[in-house]
Amino acid sequence: MVIEGWERWIEADLIGAYDVKQLRAKYANLLDTYLAHEQISKQPVCLIMLEIGRGIVPIEAKQRALRDLNGWLSQDAAERCNEVFYAWNGLVRPIKTMIEP
Known part of the structure; x- marks a missing residue:
């Protein structure tokens, strides 16, 4: 199963009133x-x-919340995963790899 599109789901959750802590927990x-x-x-x-964002902090609060939640989600996912890779421009770098017992 491959799951992507997180940033669109977060952006949809930020429409209207929102609580960042509740969304992170969700x-x-x-x-x-x-x-x-x-x-x-x-x-x-x-x-x-x-x-x-590549480290750029936007002025608008909802855009900051989107970047914050997306970053925290990535950190939370990496904590739970056995393997994590960073891919940029076709180059893949292992960040965390599974240790065989």
């Missing part, structure tokens, strides 16, 4: 659901997460 729970699915099905789950 996405952390979603990550746990995917992890449980992976463990039950014995099929890998691949999360594709975009880096947004």
